[in-house]
Amino acid sequence: MITLEQLQVRVQDLGLDKLSGDVTRQLEEFKKMPALYRLALNELENKIETLKTEWKMRNGYSPIEHIKCRIKEPASILEKIKRKGHEFSYENMENYIHDIAGMRIVCAFVKDIYQLADHFAGREDIRVIEVKDYIAHPKPNGYQSLHLIVAVPLILLEGTRWVKAEIQLRTLAMDFWASMEHILYYKYDSQLPPHVADELKSAARAADELDQKMLRLRKEILELTASEVD
Ligand code: GTP
Ligand code: MG
Numbered sequence: 611m612i613t614l615e616q617l618q619v620r621v622q623d624l625g626l627d628k629l630s631g632d633v634t635r636q637l638e639e640f641k642k643m644p645a646l647y648r649l650a651l652n653e654l655e656n657k658i659e660t661l662k663t664e665w666k667m668r669n670g671y672s673p674i675e676h677i678k679c680r681i682k683e684p685a686s687i688l689e690k691i692k693r694k695g696h697e698f699s700y701e702n703m704e705n706y707i708h709d710i711a712g713m714r715i716v717c718a719f720v721k722d723i724y725q726l727a728d729h730f731a732g733r734e735d736i737r738v739i740e741v742k743d744y745i746a747h748p749k750p751n752g753y754q755s756l757h758l759i760v761a762v763p764l765i766l767l768e769g770t771r772w773v774k775a776e777i778q779l780r781t782l783a784m785d786f787w788a789s790m791e792h793i794l795y796y797k798y799d800s801q802l803p804p805h806v807a808d809e810l811k812s813a814a815r816a817a818d819e820l821d822q823k824m825l826r827l828r829k830e831i832l833e834l835t836a837s838e839v840d
Pocket of ligand 1: 709742753787788792
């Protein structure tokens with residue numbers, strides 16, 4: 611765990627020490643921050659686990675294959691504030707860095723992703739603040755996922771605080787591509803040679819085709835099952 615002193619040095623290294631207001635107060639808030647986001651992420655994880663179990667009881671299968679949670683490292687939060695051109699302050703961090711708490715939900719089928727997103731939108735204990743649909747509109751490199759920025763209520767002694775989190779929803783095939791691409795190239799500084807970028811994009815299309823093929827097979831198997839019952 612990073613100490614307050616180490617953080618202060620990191621802030622200076624990044625040139626973020628020309629802060630307005632009370633630097634120590636800001637840094638102390640910043641130190642408390644991971645605990646707050648961790649609690650919010652735990653709450654969100656519990657909600658998803660409940661949903662997963664209930665869905666399985668009702669429909670015999672769960673649309674959620676697995677969930678992964680992470681809290682952004684303080685150093686990368688500082689770097690991101692700087693990259694986005696904001697001055698370091700607790701308020702700026704809360705307002706502009708939406709992925710301090712991050713959750714990735716991996717589903718079997720694309721339709722499960724949209725069904726889950728609709729479900730979240732209808733809940734009172736989850737506020738959907740922003741939707742980025744990289745499934746309908748993949749990134750130029752081929753990246754596909756549905757990104758939601760949500761807020762969840764955290765009931766504290768001081769009252770209710772809505773804490774933001776980023777939820778990335780993907781199929782298994784999209785997750786395979788994104789994980790491999792991350793290992794290979796994500797945030798690679800230079801321009802990729804065109805043939806490499808093309809192959810990467812064609813691998814993303816292959817993942818997409820695999821998703822569609824699995825969906826067709828599922829439909830067929832469901833029809834077979836239904837006709838056996840008849
Ligand atoms: P960041 O500053 O990188 O957070 O981008 P952003 O705030 O504009 O959000 P965006 O929705 O583009 O990306 C958020 C997150 O999605 C990233 O932190 C990654 O986890 C993931 N992501 C986005 N683009 C890619 C990509 O091309 N490849 C992989 N592997 N992951 C990506
Ligand atoms: Mg991000």
